[in-house]
Amino acid sequence: MSIPKTDLNEYIAAHTSPEPHLLYQINRQTHLNVLQPRMLSGHVQGRLLSALSRMIKPKRVLELGTFTGYSALCLAEGLTHDGILITVESNDELEDLINDNFSRYQGAGQLKLIVGEVLSVLPYLAEKFDLVFIDADKTEYPAYLTAIKPLLNPGAFIIADNVLWDNKVLDPETYTDPSTLALMEFNGMVQNDSCFQNVLLPIRDGLMIVEYTP
Helix, strand or coil: CCCCHHHHHHHHHHCCCCCCHHHHHHHHHHHHHCCCHHHCCHHHHHHHHHHHHHHHCCCEEEEECCCCCHHHHHHHCCCCCCCEEEEEECCHHHHHHHHHHHHCCCCHHHEEEEECCHHHHHHHCCCCEEEEEECCCHHHHHHHHHHHHHHEEEEEEEEEECCCCCCHHHCCCCCCCHHHHHHHHHHHHHHCCCCEEEEEECCCCCEEEEEECC
16 A cells, blocks of 8 residues: 555655744745745755755855745755855846845845846856755756856755656656756766766655765
């Protein structure tokens, strides 16, 4: 007898530390007021992002794809006292909402939002990063990987969301859309790069965790 996935997900959520109150509010607000709330990292994935960031203790974090700011605030929980998180969002209609959400965070001064297309912004970042979270345009994942590699400190980590893409990457003959093909390419680039140590976790829509070991 197999256990229904919904029951498993409920059990996992019930045995995961609760999200902080601000994140709960952002989660609820996003589902009530923003289109495609499924794009939010959510409770369980958010707690994983927080845990990884707290283990890494990054001084510089880069996020590609802010949405409403939930994942950025999860990642910010692990920042060093003098750390900075830079997050890039292409949808300017979300700018005011993101800034409002950030303003309610106790470490708001450590957060910097840049509104613009990711691939246009990256060449102007004069930073080296300890942790990068990729959750923007899926068709651009291979280009993101190429662009961020020179921005990584040795020992830095990349976390990439949606790399299973509703399991479409398992059947490329059926699913030939640009997002599926790009995510397959991204996964292959990570797997075949000797500078990376990686593990793909089947959490939500797939999380690729990569350590940069040049």
